[in-house]
Amino acid sequence: MSVTAVKQPNWFSRLAHPGQFLSWSRYFVWPLAILTAIGFAVGLWFAFFASPEDYQMGDMVRVMYIHVPNAWLSMLVYGTMAVSALGSLVWRHPLADVANKAAAPLGAVFTAITLFTGALWGRPTWGTFWEWDGRMTSELVLLLIYLGIIALWRSFDDQSKAGRIVAIVTLVGAINIPVIHYSVEWWNTLHQGATVFTASGPRLPGSMLVALLTMLLAFTLFFALLQIVRMRTEILRRRAETMSRQAALKGVAA
């Protein structure tokens, strides 16, 4: 039979085929949602009730349990996008385009939450919402890069063409982000001595560490959940678009 002569794709490319993805990822949505909910419940309980106040900052230290996981995600999401950009450029994988498109707004939101909670935290502890500190400035630039990528996605009519081009920008950004980070740090030490972030981080007591790690896990699961749901939505949206085009074509023919 000629059908068997066709080379079977390996498990990886079968897993990543958009249609296959839709069928297997269905089984991940609810378990992930439940795990995320449990993670948040446990993490928030630790964060609010089972961890001590800071001896200097008091209850304000609890902002950390939101702030740090979001900062971690702001970088993890860009890493995800960079990997998917490689997928679009090297293997021309349609699912990699979808992953990049799904992740960009998530990354922007996580970065914005990091900046927002950082400002809320900074006001009572350092006396200012915003300081041109190296890390904060890099995070702000990262937000601008995310927004630029979203703007680029939105400016294409043909989303299948946009994928590879956005992938190039994503990779250029990925190479450039360390340069931006170090140049900002160089610039900051130029203008003013290190002021706020000098301490190498407080020694966390065990209960705080447990709360922080649980929240980190919960937020990461949350990202995985949102990413899968957004990817599924995007694939379905593309299908709907194709179907409406076919329907329009039929309408013209008939």
Add this chain to the structure above:
Amino acid sequence: MSAFSALIARELKLAFRAGGEALVLVLFFVMVGVIVPFAIGPDRPMLTRLSPGIVWIAAFLSTLLGLDRLFRADDEDGSLTLLRHSALPLEAIVFGKLIAHWLVTAVPLLLATPVLALLLSMSFEQWGRCALALLIGTPALTAFGAIGAAVTVGLRRGGLVAPVLILPLAIPVMIFGVGMMDPMTGGGATLFLLALSLVVTAFSPFAAALALRAAGE
């Protein structure tokens, strides 16, 4: 004449004949310098202190404004398709266009810096450092801009997206460019800016060519 130099000659000819915008960009560069004193007041010591930043903002804005003409006209009239099928690799073509674009948009800015230096009451020494910083830094700006222009070439409404994409990426150029004008940190910043310019100029033709190929598919 080799294909590479012919390409550069073509670009220069196009820029200086009818429809060229090179001089308009210089005018814009000087105008940004002119309107700043209206915004912050004609206080000469303050202008002197702010002049490095003002010159770099003006250079950034005029570079971004000129981005659109790098590939768009060639894409619209079809010559980009012809260039893609020429004997030269697309990377070399992008590099040639980059050189020509730098000659047309950045060198006039350098020539216009004395005017800005006068208006912003810079000292002679400050002006020298400023011109040197622009000389070293503008290739990096043009190279970043080439990526932005290549990425948005297929877009009908791409004019605004390219600057928004490129500005955050080009922040290090601004940092080291302004840092170079500070006598205390000038040496280190000069080296960083040189390194950045070289790396970005070497890297950008490949990224831009990749984007042009993807857009042309």
